[in-house]
Amino acid sequence: MGLFKRMETVFKSKMNTVLNRMEDPRETLDYSYERQLEMLQNVKRGVAEVTSSKKRLELQRVKLIQNIDKLEKQAKDAIAVGREDLARLALERKAALAQQVEEIDREIVELEKQQEKLIASEKRLSTKVEIFRTRKESIKAQYSAAEAQVKVNESVTGISEEMADVGLALERAENKTEEMKARAEAIDELMEAGTLEDLTGGKDKIDRELAKISAQSNVESELARLKAEAGKGPEKTKTEEEGTEERKEV
């Protein structure tokens, strides 16, 4: 069932059960109010979950950057000892990590949007719940007239719609954070194992090939740059070393 139809069905059926089950409209009001408080708690939890999921991605980004720096250094070292094959391997891994960083950046932006939306929803709902509470007490106080039933229905219907909307937003956010968690775990594992093949799993074959070609040309240009740097490297290191020794003697 589509998201949108589901929203309608969910809140209409829930509302009907609520309205039909209670013999006393005052009970309906209390029951609905309890559900609202529960929903508010859930939304708060949802916001916390999105926030921690975002934090985790940010931490992972830091780790990836550190690994990138490390690989860069390893490549330099490899060149210095004339092991071009190792340098190439390090740079290839570096390129794969850089791609991950880009994707993480995109996901962080997405989570931020979701976080903002949920926080706004929480504010809206919490204001409405407060209004509902006041209204509920006044309806209960004047209860006796037939119009109380009408008022109960109106109040409950209006807020049920808000609850269904918030509920679906929450569900979307939860799905997203679950996805993120799984992804973050996969990246962690890959970083630990040091293998970064097949990271582009979600893309189609052509995308993969294209990414490979661009990664390859990056590797080539970086190799050229490092080679140029390495050409001047050893002498400079030598003079630096001499300098230190001199200072030590003094």
Added chain:
Amino acid sequence: MIIRIMGEGQYRAPEALCDELNQIDNRIVDLVNEGKVEEFRSELARLISQIKERGEPIKAEEILESDIIVPPEDLSFEEAKNVFKGSGIFED
């Protein structure tokens, strides 16, 4: 008319705006039928931005039932097939 944009709250829209929105709505139904994903995306975004720009936001203090519920901007094309069919979300 009271319009809810899912996940973003409710807006009060005057009759004239609703007529225009209905036209966009009908266009979206056609685009979904024709499988034009890109154009569907931009029209849905336009539908939502028109409501936000020209509708009057309903205060959080008001508890009202909506006449029309507009799906969120990140609605998938698959979901759209269930939403934008027949006369769409605005009745003709």
